Amino acid sequence: MSVEDTSAHRLRPLHRAERFLGSLLASAPSPDDERWAEQFLDEREITAFRKMSAADRRHAIGVTRAVARNLERVDLSEDDPGARWILAAGLLHDVGKSVAGLGTYGRSVATLSGWIGGHDMAASWADTRGFTRKVGLYLQYPELGADVLRMAGSDDRVVAWAAEHHEPEESWTIPIEVGRLLQLADDGRL
Numbered sequence: 001m002s003v004e005d006t007s008a009h010r011l012r013p014l015h016r017a018e019r020f021l022g023s024l025l026a027s028a029p030s031p032d033d034e035r036w037a038e039q040f041l042d043e044r045e046i047t048a049f050r051k052m053s054a055a056d057r058r059h060a061i062g063v064t065r066a067v068a069r070n071l072e073r074v075d076l077s078e079d080d081p082g083a084r085w086i087l088a089a090g091l092l093h094d095v096g097k098s099v100a101g102l103g104t105y106g107r108s109v110a111t112l113s114g115w116i117g118g119h120d121m122a123a124s125w126a127d128t129r130g131f132t133r134k135v136g137l138y139l140q141y142p143e144l145g146a147d148v149l150r151m152a153g154s155d156d157r158v159v160a161w162a163a164e165h166h167e168p169e170e171s172w173t174i175p176i177e178v179g180r181l182l183q184l185a186d187d188g189r190l
Contacts, residue, residue: 044152064090096145100138
């Protein structure tokens with residue numbers, strides 16, 4: 001189940017459309033969902049998680065619930081201590097998006113800008129000011145998320161997944177089967 005790192009893959013129009021509509025319609029996660037999620041995080045990770053937008057937290061909880069329902073695929077269960085990092089990775093994989101401070105429409109513009117202008121422009125755009133800076137930061141959210149998690153003292157595998165979750169599986173440093181499970185859940189295919 002290799003994923004090519006092509007511009008078309010990175011845009012993923014159906015996935016983007018679903019996320020866009022979900023962001024427009026999403027309410028904050030329920031208090032029960034928040035409590036369920038936060039049991040897998042330490043205090044500093046909870047702080048980072050709470051900085052995520054309501055739509056991103058709702059998405060992350062949905063991803064993680066799907067992963068939790070399918071942990072038997074990697075010979076684990078939700079109660080297994082070895083599953084904690086996997087569930088934390090599901091909850092925090094998009095934490096870097098909170099750094100850019102863009103809303104739904106701004107993220108859509110940023111995604112299209114990266115697709116049209118190339119992601120290699122992100123660092124240059126991030127060195128500017130205003131909206132262009134936010135676009136550049138947003139396009140770098142996997143790396144920024146890894147930095148946030150590294151500073152929070154997260155498990156190295158949680159940090160790695162934040163950085164690598166859009167990379168081809170050949171680049172992953174976490175176990176391939178776990179990465180596939182997380183990716184299927186993130187793409188809404190579980």
